[in-house]
Amino acid sequence: MANVRFENITFHYGSHCVLKNFSLTVEKSQIMCLVGPGGCGKTTLARCLLGFIKPETGNIWIGDRCVFSAEKRINVATEQRGVGVVFQDYAVWPHLTVLENVTYPMRKRRLPKQEINERAKYALEQVRMTGYEKHLPSQLSGGQQQRVAIARALVSSDDVIVLDEPITNLDAKLREEMLVEIRMIQKKIGTTILYITHDQGAALKLCDKMAIMDWNGRLRQIGTDEDIILRPADRFVFEFIGLSNFIPLVEKNGKIGLSVGEFIPYPDSLPEGFDSSKKMEIGVRPNDIIFDDASPIRAKVRRVVFLGREYDYFLQLGTKELRVQHIALDVSQLSNVNEGDEVGIKFLNPRLYEANQHEVTQEVTA
């Protein structure tokens, strides 16, 4: 169990700058999810930690051990860093049995035979793979191979394990199960985990803390899952972490209102910080839009989609399409609205953002 510290890491691929003066601390015995869009440099950071690539500047610490320092010219070899890893493609060795896969890290460290067997047995129990010791990976399903990879990472390090998109290749149901399992194992053993993903849903289910990275490899926010969801630091985090609606705001005759082809004066009080010299937008989550017949903001219901647990509404507000989500249970207790109805809407928790330069290309429907 150790914490991991990245200090001022800079890394270029050719002339492309992936990470610039990047710093991040992963507290010990926590699961830190590093979330960011594809190509943002999160895998690069993990490879720096593992020692497969060498940053140009900065230091990397595992506990009180410096494993990399550009100034002090320290670069501990991968095999001596003691970082376990689970790759996206599992990287379970196909020519070795499950047991041989799991014992390999300990054999390389020349642990006594009895300890090897005990720990391997324990690790396989943890991932519920007891009884598969003699199987070859080709005889296992994707989820089972994944578990073998996790068991192998568990025995290869007590300190830190890096999980690099470990569940993207699994089907949805198995993904859910694996997340729960990883969480449970971690709680029991207490290893520090750096979990890398572009899937914020998985991150939410798993993490103690989340770190959000943007396209340019900059850290936008670190916090608990509640922090990130309820108190996003900026528009990028707000837009990246879930579904969102943005509606342009303008000031007309001293009144602030929504600009959706027509001008609709905003009836409620707005958060602080409106600046009429800039293009501003109001950002609101689909489940923060409620129907209120008294509201002067009128929209037309274009389409209603029932998704089992919730209803999806597509509303037309002037020229703008809005997405609204309500829990099915609430809908059944309140009155439902139908396609073609005109409804009054009200925004809860609206946020003010400067209209952006399209930082996140993911559409609202993603």
Add this chain to the structure above:
Amino acid sequence: MTLYRNRKRSDLAAIDGKKFNLDLLMTGISFILLFIFAVIPIAMIAYNAFFYKGQFSLKLFTSVMTNKHNLAAMWNTIKIAFWVTICGTLMGLFYAWLLGRSDIPCKGLMRALFHIPYMFPPFIGAMAWDILFSGRGGYLNTWLMKTFNLPRAPFNINSLGGIIFVEISYFFPFVFMQVVSALERMDPTLEESARIAGASQGTVIRKITLPLVTPAISAGALLILISSLAHFGVPSILGFSKNIYTLPTMIYALISRSSGSFEGIRQGAALSIMLIAVVGIALIIQKKVLSSGGYDIIKGKSMRPTLIKLRGAKYPLLIISTLTLVIIVLMPLVTIFLVAMVRAYGLPLIPKNFTFKNYSKIFTSKATLDSIKNSLFLSVTAGLLCMFLGVMIAYVVNRIKPKGKGILELLSVLPYSIPGTVLAVGVILTWSGSLGINLYNTIWIILVAYLARYLSFSMESASASLQQVHSSLEEAARACGASHTESLIDITLPLIRPGMIAGFFLIFLPAMRELTTSVLLYGPYTRTLGVQVYSLREAGMIPQASALASVAIIIITICNALITEITKSRKGV
């Protein structure tokens, strides 16, 4: 996320201040080896063709270039290659379609038989055809003349036409195999959609199937073209008696006639330049004519295509294919085995004249036994060395990716794309003392030539298996506490072992039947199997030559069965 590969991994170790760096060492050795094997021989040919006693001189080159025998040889080479490529491609295409897409019976058997010419040494085939149809003395010619009371021999195999015919029968499988596998991997729904859209069977073949397999045809035709231009065995066996020369046989004649004198080798070098030029021009033309567009529609998994019903044409086509097989596969094979048992060459092939004395003679002759031993030694050594060097170079190219890996790849393929005869000339010039090392007349000079010639085989085979082994497997081992060397030994090598074994046989087999380079490099005690068959025949001992050839065929068949078994079981890993 494979961007990280652009960075050199070797600088990792550098910052540790480690002295020993495996990656750097392997990269260095790869460059040095390929420089020695590929660059020096070719440079030596060019140097000797254009420089005389340190002075630049075009005298030798122009005299060789304007010599009318040499020009005739060049012209023959081009004519033979042209017709062999055209006819071989058409024949390969026809049978590939017949076996791949029609409902002709006995497909499995025919397919296996069509592979035989591919592993059968062409010069042994040429020997058989020579026995059957050489002028008045050929067995079948004599029989035909007697039976039909003909005044002249009906066939003359010792002609350009004969050479072309025999080469076609051994080179058409290049196109056949390429196209059959492309047809197998092609998505049949592409053809079915065209039928549904209203196209007739003929239109589908012309507009859909043919364009889709064009890259395969083009690749196969290229192989035929290069092989034919560089081929030595068939034209030398069929052409020498009638003074028909091609460039490779002319080079051989010049060097063997001068019995190793430097003048002959220099002329050979100048002629080699000419041959390389012809091959180069042919490649350019081929590229222009058959520009191969890459189609991704060909999938990796195999699907069952709809077979075309031949209806009334079924049995005539079956008879034609069977006849083709009998003529190109069975007849030479039977001839070799029968003549191997005849008491004296020329006697009718009837049981009364049969004996096993030829076999006992070759197995008691020291020269022959030595040749078998030499070939086994050379093939096994070259196979093993190439296997390990190939893995090393493939690892450097695929994983370490140093600066100049393109050069490395090019250098490893270069010796194979230059004709074997030219390579042999280069090897003679390099290793017979002019650079301080004299291997001439030893077995090592043949080994050097084999290494240069076959390294690209094992490299490609190792490359293909390395690409199957994702680099994360090796990285996972590193993260588990294995050093770089340990991860190579524990993970990467075991995983590519099947590919390495296949690579070994890919070299062992052609090396066992090699003639082209060894015929120029052998010394009195370093004959190879191919050379021994060749020289027994030259000496007129045709039954003994046939007996030895039949032994060679048996060895090759056994090894081929082994390789098929191994590549089959490979899927288990």
